[in-house]
Amino acid sequence: MSHPGERDGSWTLLTGHGHVLVEIARNPGARIRDLSAAAGLTERTVQAIVADLEAAGYLTRTRTGRRTRYSVNPDSSFRHPAQEGLRVGPFLAVLAASGDAAGPGPAASRRGGSAAAAAPAHHDRAGAGAPGHGRAR
Secondary structure (H helix, E strand, C coil), X not given: CCCCCCCCCXXXXXXXXXXXXXXXXXXXXXXXXXXXXXXXXXXXXXXXHHHHHHHCCCEEEEEXXXXXXXXXXXXXXXXXXXXXXXXXXXXXXXXXXXXXHHCCCCHHHHCCCCHHHHHHHHHHHHHHHCCCCCCCC
């Protein structure tokens, strides 16, 4: 049995796009740097993922001065045929809330904490434990 901060191999349940979208749902005012640390991806990769998510209608970006604020569209559908008809809103609500209950999120990485390193493994546990998610009905 693994511990929350450990990785058992080279794959995760969520893709990079899934990790970034969950982090944006948790913190709509997060910077690319914060999203990068929380998702375990490079800033350049996160920028490309955010552009993909915006182009697909999963989120919108609003600039206020030098900051960007994101807004997630909970009515967006999953892209895979196995989840046809399912919306991302309930899925994101479960994963975003599980991160809030677990303690510090991306802000801990700005203070030098290790929450960013444990975040991807935590998301995997939350997604796997959410009954009915990821299955066509």
